[in-house]
Amino acid sequence: MDSTPVENIDWGLAASVGKRIARPGPRVTRYTADRARAELLDAAVRAEGPVREVTGLADGLAVPTAQILDRSGWIDAATRSMPAMLGPAPTESGDDGVDDGAAGADARRTGTGFTGKVAGVQAGGLLAFLSSAILGQYDPFSVDPETGQDGVLMLVSPNIIAVERALRADPSDFRLWVCLHEVTHRVQFSANPWLAEYMRSNVGALTGDEDDSVAEIVSRITEGLRSGKPREKGVIGLMQLLQSPEQFEAFERVLALGTLLEGHADHVMDAVGPAHVPSVESIRAAFDRRRNGPKNPLQRLIRALIGMDAKMAQYVRGKAFVDHVVDTVGMERFNTVWTSPETMPLMSEIGTPDAWIERVL
Structure with a gap:
């Protein structure tokens, strides 16, 4: 089946399209916007100490300054980060062994060919939707312009303001609460530098262009259905049918x-x-009600297509796993999980944390 390799997406076009169609953020005065920016910058710093104390990670590392972005700024950051996460640019010779010259090489390298532009428009639409949903993000694949170090902590101010208003939460409390979550991600990656490459390599294996024909994919689905082997439900079960065994293993990782x-x-x-x-x-009660609340049909369709509901389930299943292991063996022994790829939990162990304890500890 023909597909557009991820490195051939026209990311410049994706950014342009995304920013053009992204919904505007909530109406705020200049005073409110400035106050939110100042509070978020302060909260991102204040969150570091408690997070380090509870996790036992990243002790002694410098505390970086967070980037406070609007929705357009997040889209720009995402289109810079995605190519870095998805792998190196393609080679300058075509896959068929025919050298089509510098123009063709440039088109593949920058994604400016026709398929790259189509993919860029599609990516821009997705980024526009996500730009109103992301509260914050730690990006281990971008370089901090101030320190020159890998990793940028980003907070999307208009989205945080929109959610705190919807929840009727105390703004200062909610901003610190969000920062605790995002700073934890920064600490996870900065204390364990191998995680970024582990993520990159598996995403690369997952998104690599297998160039399967339609017949091969149909055969794979048919064989999977006939085999009677147990499969996961929903999106994961579908991926299990659509992907090659190697891709599905990367997907599970x-x-x-x-x-x-x-x-x-x-x-x-x-x-x-x-x-x-x-x-x-x-805040937690109101946020969980919002997270699990009803969505309109279009939102439900988009969320299903991009796997956002599966991501919501990650919070619940992942927290239950961590809660159980920490309660059983303590945070210090739980931190063995960050040692290497071999100590990462398997998907089968997420729901049975005692199996991870038995295998790893």
Whole structure:
């Protein structure tokens, strides 16, 4: 089946399209915007100490300055980060062994061919949708312009303001609460530098252009259905049918890593929150109601297509895994999970944390 390799996406076009169609953020005065920016910068720094204390990670490392972005700024950052995460640029000779010259090489390298532009428009539409949903993000694949070090902590101010208004949360408390989660991601990656390459390599294996024909994919689905082998439900089960065994193994590793990272961050939020965020209980309750609340049909379709509901489940399953292991063996022994790819939990162990304890500890 023909597909556009991820490195051939026209990311410049994706950024342009995304920023053009992204919804505007909430109406705010200049005073409100400036105050939110100042509070988020301060909260990102204040969150570091409690996160490090609870996790036992990143002790002694410098505390970087967060980037406070609007939706367009996040789209620009995402289109710079995605090519870095998805791997190196293609070679200058075509896959068919025919050298089509510098123009053709440039088109592949920058994604400016026809397929690259089509993919760029599609990516721009996805980024526009996500730009209103992302509260914050730690990007291990971008370089901090101030320090020159890998990794950037980003907070999307208009989205944080929109959600705190919807939840009727205390703004200062909510901003610190969000920062606790995102700073935990920064600490995870900065304390364990191998995680970024582990993620990159598995995403690369997952998104690599297998160039399967339609017949091969149909045969794979048919064989999977006839085999009677147990499969996961929903999107994961579909991926199990559509992907090659090697791709699905990479998919499971990416999913397990994401589940661990999100669950660990949620665990830290709840462990740190009561001592530092006075209204944390009401924020958590309201946020969970919003997270699990009804969506309109279009939102449900988009969320299903891009796997956002699966991501929401990651928070719940991942937090349950971390809660159980930490309660059973303590945070210090839990931190063995960050040692190497071999100590990462398997997807089968996320729901049975005692199996991870038995295998690894």
